Amino acid sequence: MGAVVHDEQGRLLVVQRGHAPNRGLWSVPGGRVEPGETEQAAVVREVTEETGLVVTAGALLGRVRVAADGVVFTIADFACFPSPPGQQPVAGDDAADVAWVDAVGLSALPCTPGLAAALGGWGVLPR
Numbered sequence: 001m002g003a004v005v006h007d008e009q010g011r012l013l014v015v016q017r018g019h020a021p022n023r024g025l026w027s028v029p030g031g032r033v034e035p036g037e038t039e040q041a042a043v044v045r046e047v048t049e050e051t052g053l054v055v056t057a058g059a060l061l062g063r064v065r066v067a068a069d070g071v072v073f074t075i076a077d078f079a080c081f082p083s084p085p086g087q088q089p090v091a092g093d094d095a096a097d098v099a100w101v102d103a104v105g106l107s108a109l110p111c112t113p114g115l116a117a118a119l120g121g122w123g124v125l126p127r
Contacts, residue, residue, distance in 0.1 A: 001039050002030030003047045003080040004061055004119065010127030011100035012119075013089060014109065015050050018096035021068030027112040029095070030075065043078050051089040051098045055080040061122045064114060079124070102126050 005013035005028070014026045029050040033042040040057035047055045058079040066073045089098040101109065103126050106116065119125045 001033060001043045001046070002028045002075050002077040003043045003055060003057075004028055004077055004122075004124050005047065005053070005055055005080045005082060006124070006126065007082065007100050008085055009100075009102075011102050012106060012124075012126035013047075013051065013053070014099055014101055014106065014111075015091065015095040016097040017112070018091075018094045021066075022112045024096070024110070025112045026106075026109040027115055028077065029098075030077070031094075039076050040078065043080060047080060049093040050091070050095040052092055053087045053089050054083055056083045061124060062118065064118050066112070066114070077118070077122075 015029045016026050017023050029047045031046040033039055043057050044055055047053055061077045061079055063074055063076050091098040106126055
């Protein structure tokens, strides 16, 4: 699952993947659901592990299918909210880098395939 997190300025939280699949590409924070975890609990944990931010999970925005290394993953993306606002992210876990980006910044990054299309389809692109 993935987390779509915006700050007070409407910027989107993105991480640069440090490992396969998609090493070096930028995407929203996220990862796998551990046994016994809900998707919402997993997305909160993954955001903290990858960025150091504490968030609250909100509504499911949608699901995308991603093919990688001969496997197709179904990823549930949730709207998440920094709690408290104003936190500064720091890359951790399997993130090589982390940033808040506006629309211009996102368009300049090498992103995972389909990221902008999914975010645009859900109406959650950064400002």
